[in-house]
Amino acid sequence: MTTHRIEALTDGVFAIAMTLLVLNLALPEARLGLTHADLITLLSGQTDKFFNYALSFILLAIFWIRHHQQSHYVKKTDMAYLWMNIIFLMFIVLIPFSTSLIGDYSNEPLAHVFFGSNILILGTLLMLNWHYATGHNRLIVHDVDPRIVSSSRKRGLVTITVSILAIGIAFLNTDISNYIYLLIPILQEVIRRRSRKSLANDL
Amino acid sequence: MTTHRIEALTDGVFAIAMTLLVLNLALPEARLGLTHADLITLLSGQTDKFFNYALSFILLAIFWIRHHQQSHYVKKTDMAYLWMNIIFLMFIVLIPFSTSLIGDYSNEPLAHVFFGSNILILGTLLMLNWHYATGHNRLIVHDVDPRIVSSSRKRGLVTITVSILAIGIAFLNTDISNYIYLLIPILQEVIRRRSRKSLANDL
């Protein structure tokens, strides 16, 4: 089982999970007597769902990017690594369901805890993945700069910390809980820039 | 992150978005007492939806072709380019929803404005993409003929102009608004032929 095959399945699963998100936006079909005002009401009632759609799409994209960045250094696989990846994909596929949950039950803390736990589990699995592959140089090439390993770990911690924060805040205010996730792309970009600067200074 | 990986995700997302369009055609299941005439009524009532299906499929195909033509010249990527692509895919995935909107609410200008805006945003993003990649030869190889860069920009302007036109006309006549999009493939072909002729004359 080469890393190439795992990446092909991974790309497929991500592409489909991203696309299924759109099914959550479905409106009831207009049959008769619908006025212009009704459609405005219907669409503006979907504002939260559009935000959730964009949020989940971006979070999936971040996981996809990080997964490929990590895979880039992984040169061989074993059964443990393969199964970590499959369990990771299992929770990726769950994202459209979690997203529909915070869309349909937007005022329920429990829905937001479910969504947050999905992100938390994904962040944890991706970190374990990296930890396993890089520990004792188990599956990676030997000359990976330790700062790349460390920068990738830091970015993993961002996802985990933010999702724990979002789960906690869900019990106080479900709206803020949603917006908190925007910290993930922002903080990851900060870490990435710092790491690049440090690598550049070295040359 | 190589362009190869982005293209694999892009192909997947396009293939699924194109296929999800067909879910908009779903008919109610016949249970009992349905006569021959009923099915004719049902199917002919779908004529608009079949047209919308074909239109969206063709527009998606045009975006797919243009995306790949542009990617062909892009030899490296950076984070900004990667995220432009991801936002582009986010609005590609929205097309089945926009299409269902103009199918279910075919007499509502607002639905057509929504669909037109989706096409407009896609056209704009693809143009920014090309602008960013080719500006100062940022991500492309250095010997790309300036006429190829310019022809691609012109074709991008077609999509943007036609979708603005269609949004405007939606307030006057929703049917014509739909047919206007057929200008996109026609005008793009005209520009492509001219550009090829000019390149051929040069040799």
Added chain:
Amino acid sequence: MTTHRIEALTDGVFAIAMTLLVLNLALPEARLGLTHADLITLLSGQTDKFFNYALSFILLAIFWIRHHQQSHYVKKTDMAYLWMNIIFLMFIVLIPFSTSLIGDYSNEPLAHVFFGSNILILGTLLMLNWHYATGHNRLIVHDVDPRIVSSSRKRGLVTITVSILAIGIAFLNTDISNYIYLLIPILQEVIRRRSRKSLANDL
């Protein structure tokens, strides 16, 4: 636009169209008071749908095989060829809808005419595709054995003839109309064997 990219999109669209077929089998969810006998009734009432599912899956597989066999000899592409492929994919994506039609309206000749026309159009497009690519050796390598070109045309004629036959029979008996399609794999195998024998004799 290389043939490689077209094949990637084609594989994606076929994989999804094949998988969407299964959505036609969906049963109503049991909530309360369902007896053992009810599930037997429900499942046996689906027998036709299981047959339709298998039939459409096999027809899609045949189109996929033929598409790839033809692509194998095509070494360059042009805009006309690209768009023939896209229109072909547009009718491939329609197959899950056509299949749901003959499942939900199994006694209606019109439903079977719709399904048959879908197959007929696909067969015709694939034949035009081959005709265009091989005519004057337009897009193929020059040393393709004329018997391969001719065998592929014959197999194309099988699909067209059988689907016209099935459309005609649909007005007399909708069940027989369905079974007629089984002639496609059988006749194609006969032609393939003959062609291989003829090629082998030659060596």
Added chain:
Amino acid sequence: MTTHRIEALTDGVFAIAMTLLVLNLALPEARLGLTHADLITLLSGQTDKFFNYALSFILLAIFWIRHHQQSHYVKKTDMAYLWMNIIFLMFIVLIPFSTSLIGDYSNEPLAHVFFGSNILILGTLLMLNWHYATGHNRLIVHDVDPRIVSSSRKRGLVTITVSILAIGIAFLNTDISNYIYLLIPILQEVIRRRSRKSLANDL
């Protein structure tokens, strides 16, 4: 038809079948008057469905891994092998339907017999596939270690035996019938380890 093309279609079909499983988890949309307790009830009522989701995802992953391990040794294809693969994919696509059946009709032995038969057919087809490819070294390279051939057969027998067992137990207790499938990953891992040890001892 190269093995490469078959693998591309296979990866696509597996990725989509795995992702469609999540549609079975869909909850009714909350409209009004839903209390906190209601969502807890709804979600905890889904516990079985979450288990089924995870189980089917893992079984699909196992089939995917075994399919690729077998394909790894297959160096050429013929029509019989190609069609065995297509029929195999046809039953892979059926898994989301079978899973929805044991989710919606969890107390019905018949539903579990249907699911078990699906797994049994898949196990049998994959074994025939391997038998056909390796018999008289028909499609594989000549120097495959006989212990690899035999270990792969043993793992195939595990799937077949366990699914027959699960079908039998379904008539006694539908819950146990579900858990029995967990034996498949466990026993396959045992066989894999033994086989690896035997191969290692040999060196």
